[in-house]
Amino acid sequence: MIATYSISFRGGLASGASALAIEQSLGTKSASREIADEHGARVVEIDEGSGMVRIAFPAVNLGSIPTLLVAVVGEALETQDFDRLRLISLEFPEAWFAPYQGPRFGIKGIRGLLGIADRPLLIAILKPSVGLAPDEAASLAASLARGGADIIKDDELASAVSGHDPVERARAVSEALAWVEAETLRPCVYTANITGPVDGLTEMAESLSDLGNVWPMVAEHAIGLDALRVLAGGSGGIGGDGGASRPILCHRAYSGAVSRSADFGTDAAVLAGLARLCGGDLIHCGGIGGKLFDTHEGALASMASCRRPLAHLKPSLPIIGGGYWAGSVGAVMRAIGDNGFGFVLGSGVTDHPDGAEAGMRSVAIALEAELGGEGIESVLDRPEIARAIDHYGAVWQ
Numbered sequence: 538m539i540a541t542y543s544i545s546f547r548g549g550l551a552s553g554a555s556a557l558a559i560e561q562s563l564g565t566k567s568a569s570r571e572i573a574d575e576h577g578a579r580v581v582e583i584d585e586g587s588g589m590v591r592i593a594f595p596a597v598n599l600g601s602i603p604t605l606l607v608a609v610v611g612e613a614l615e616t617q618d619f620d621r622l623r624l625i626s627l628e629f630p631e632a633w634f635a636p637y638q639g640p641r642f643g644i645k646g647i648r649g650l651l652g653i654a655d656r657p658l659l660i661a662i663l664k665p666s667v668g669l670a671p672d673e674a675a676s677l678a679a680s681l682a683r684g685g686a687d688i689i690k691d692d693e694l695a696s697a698v699s700g701h702d703p704v705e706r707a708r709a710v711s712e713a714l715a716w717v718e719a720e721t722l723r724p725c726v727y728t729a730n731i732t733g734p735v736d737g738l739t740e741m742a743e744s745l746s747d748l749g750n751v752w753p754m755v756a757e758h759a760i761g762l763d764a765l766r767v768l769a770g771g772s773g774g775i776g777g778d779g780g781a782s783r784p785i786l787c788h789r790a791y792s793g794a795v796s797r798s799a800d801f802g803t804d805a806a807v808l809a810g811l812a813r814l815c816g817g818d819l820i821h822c823g824g825i826g827g828k829l830f831d832t833h834e835g836a837l838a839s840m841a842s843c844r845r846p847l848a849h850l851k852p853s854l855p856i857i858g859g860g861y862w863a864g865s866v867g868a869v870m871r872a873i874g875d876n877g878f879g880f881v882l883g884s885g886v887t888d889h890p891d892g893a894e895a896g897m898r899s900v901a902i903a904l905e906a907e908l909g910g911e912g913i914e915s916v917l918d919r920p921e922i923a924r925a926i927d928h929y930g931a932v933w934q
Contacts, residue, residue: 538594539581539628540609545588545621545800553619554580554590560613562598588621596633602763602815610795610803621800627807634848638770640818642784643851644844644877647818650784651687651724656908657870658687658879660856661897664887666692667701671709677893679713681886682725684897689714690881691730693756693790703729704744711748718750728754728786728819735764742768752783756790758808762815769816784818786856797830805835810842813853819879824859825872826933833872844877854879861885863899863925867907868933880904890928891921899925 546553559566562578576598582591599605610624640646648654661681663674678689689710696703707729714725731741732755742753757765769785789809795802805823812820822839823831831839840855858881861869866880882900889896899921906916913932916922926932 538596538599538605538630538633539591540594540624541589541591541626541628543588543621543623543625544590544619547618547620550583550585550588550590551580554583554592556616556618557590557613557622558592560616561592561608561611562594589625596630599633602766602811603761606762614801623799623801624803624807626804627810631848634814634850637766637814637850638816639814639847639850640784640816640853641770641782641851642818644854645851647784647854651726653687656876657904658854658856659685659897659900659904660688660690660858660879660881661686661886661893662690662692662858662881662883663695664692664883666694669695669706671702671706674706675709675713677887678710678727679717680892680894681897682714682717683721684886684894685901686725686882686897688752688786688879689725689727690786691728691754692883693730693732693788696730696732703731703741707745707748707751711751714750724750726750726752728752730754730756730788732756732759732788735760738764738768746783752786754786754788757787757812757815757817758792758795759790762811765812765817766815785816786819787812787817787821789821789823793830804838805831806838806842809839809853809855810847813843813847813850817853819854819856821881822855822857822878824857824861825869826865827859827861829859837873840873840878852877856881858882861900862896862929863903863922864913864929864932866900866903867912870907876908885929888928889921890924895921896925 544553558578558580562576576595578592578594581593594608598608614622663677681689710727714727718724729751731753745751792808796805796808809820809822820843823829823836825833825836843853843855856879861880861882862885886896887893902916902919903913906913
């Protein structure tokens with residue numbers, strides 16, 4: 538396995554690359570030749586101009602996701618002689634993927650369940666993030682579904698907080714969405730945030746297994762990537778032989794703690810790829826424009842990690858957001874250049890002056906106009922659009 542890093546070392550780039558390889562494999566220069574040959578990482582490339590180094594790790598050292606993370610971004614990251622140490626990419630030998638099933642549904646499966654052939658998905662967040670009673674969450678979900686949402690998503694903060702029963706909330710939202718589907722003849726599902734103690738994740742998912750329009754959602758970096766793998770199908774998880782199999786939505790909350798720094802940590806695209814490896818069907822990839830820290834290039838790289846051909850793994854559906862509203866749709870679609878993703882929409886629809894349903898409909902109208910090649914300029918006379926612009930401001934360019 539080859540890891541690419543951006544580094545700065547007080548003793549120079551070559552010394553830093555060597556120190557990194559030793560620290561993250563043998564941990565000493567005095568290992569026997571036999572051990573060093575089998576387990577020692579080695580420097581394969583140094584680029585003095587960019588500060589990039591590539592290090593090859595023996596696959597025998599990397600038996601699981603936890604051991605992989607310890608090996609490639611372990612104690613060297615804490616070494617004071619590094620002024621920069623950032624993991625940029627990972628390249629695995631084909632055989633390394635064999636134990637991992639990846640997403641059980643992937644993009645094609647998700648589109649099949651929702652009956653959406655080829656357009657971006659519209660994913661609406663229940664807001665406020667916490668505090669909604671089950672009947673209030675259900676009413677809001679119904680309004681968003683009537684407005685055109687394909688998926689109603691819990692906020693990452695809405696988990697098993699004090700006074701909140703995720704199962705009661707899920708049953709109320711599920712029933713409301715079933716009524717809307719009967720009215721509109723268009724499916725809409727709910728992703729219930731089950732993020733919480735790892736020893737209760739599978740049980741929590743199973744408690745929702747009789748609700749066909751409810752999918753699980755987790756903050757995969759908060760629970761741990763290997764917990765996601767178990768939830769998705771290993772060791773009796775919901776994707777295993779003994780449980781119902783449904784797509785899993787992954788929210789990247791907490792990942793900013795390790796991905797945001799330009800000098801230390803792990804690139805967000807690497808984290809998105811690992812979430813795919815561990816079974817995430819829909820993966821939050823930050824945002825293009827809006828309030829999140831990602832650059833356009835960074836968000837596109839994360840999306841590419843979800844969708845590029847990779848061994849036997851199905852592609853995950855990348856989802857992006859962060860302050861999106863109807864006036865964001867065209868600019869974001871042009872930046873991405875295809876329809877293989879999902880918009881995540883929060884207060885950009887729920888704070889619409891005419892209510893959440895009108896806010897959701899404004900985005901659906903803008904999307905339809907973009908897909909038709911005419912753009913939002915062709916629907917400025919629609920009241921939902923006009924009121925959105927009055928409230929949120931200028932259309933993104």
